[in-house]
Amino acid sequence: QQQVKQSPQSLIVQKGGISIINCAYENTAFDYFPWYQQFPGKGPALLIAIRPDVSEKKEGRFTISFNKSAKQFSLHIMDSQPGDSATYFCAVASGSARQLTFGSGTQLTVLP
Amino acid sequence: NAGVTQTPKFRVLKTGQSMTLLCAQDMNHEYMYWYRQDPGMGLRLIHYSVGEGTTAKGEVPDGYNVSRLKKQNFLLGLESAAPSQTSVYFCASSFSTTGDYSYEQYFGPGTRLTVT
Numbered sequence: 001q002q003q004v005k006q007s008p009q010s011l012i013v014q015k016g017g018i019s020i021i022n023c024a025y026e027n028t029a030f031d032y033f034p035w036y037q038q039f040p041g042k043g044p045a046l047l048i049a050i051r052p053d054v055s056e057k058k059e060g061r062f063t064i065s066f067n068k069s070a071k072q073f074s075l076h077i078m079d080s081q082p083g084d085s086a087t088y089f090c091a092v093a094s095g096s097a098r099q100l101t102f103g104s105g106t107q108l109t110v111l112p
Numbered sequence: 113n114a115g116v117t118q119t120p121k122f123r124v125l126k127t128g129q130s131m132t133l134l135c136a137q138d139m140n141h142e143y144m145y146w147y148r149q150d151p152g153m154g155l156r157l158i159h160y161s162v163g164e165g166t167t168a169k170g171e172v173p174d175g176y177n178v179s180r181l182k183k184q185n186f187l188l189g190l191e192s193a194a195p196s197q198t199s200v201y202f203c204a205s206s207f208s209t210t211g212d213y214s215y216e217q218y219f220g221p222g223t224r225l226t227v228t
Binding site for chain 2: 006009032034041042043044045046049089093096097098099100101102103104105
């Protein structure tokens with residue numbers, strides 16, 4: 001059973017545009033929803049994260065929108081830049097073991 | 113701080129051979145994890161550890177073993193490699209804290225393993 005579904009698989013955006021990546025989850029026990037960014041040949045790195053007691057979190061050009069009732073959350077990248085071109089993974093977590101379950105990833109390309 | 117390091121960076125094995133991947137972290141983190149990354153499948157948890165001397169199974173543990181004899185090291189072993197284990201392996205670590213980023217995991221650079 002896939003616990004978190006991510007879409008789209010790939011995304012091409014013009015410089016200055018808005019990139020939107022969506023994730024849906026099944027288990028209401030998840031209590032932490034991070035987004036990781038991965039550049040080619042590198043390990044993933046935490047970009048931004050949200051807990052379910054808030055509906056939105058913004059850090060610079062990156063915003064997470066969270067809809068608890070729909071069990072969905074999304075990443076919005078405003079004013080997308082070529083340097084944002086990377087693979088983005090959503091994840092869900094719960095429990096004291098701090099295990100993360102990742103989505104399948106979205107390859108973002110920002111055209112100059 | 114070197115953060116999380118992984119050894120080796122690349123490896124080619126023949127079917128049936130064994131090997132050990134080493135992960136080391138210098139951040140005094142309690143939790144350590146091993147993931148595999150395959151195209152279109154994201155990262156999947158193989159095994160994890162919540163402290164020195166402890167290990168637990170993740171989502172895809174079959175064919176792998178782990179050990180954490182020292183807090184800073186987490187070893188992943190393949191006893192009899194199979195072509196299905198061709199993948200990029202990532203180690204990560206995290207620490208116990210509170211707040212919005214209490215689950216943050218720090219990843220190493222990865223090991224690309226090919227089994228022929």
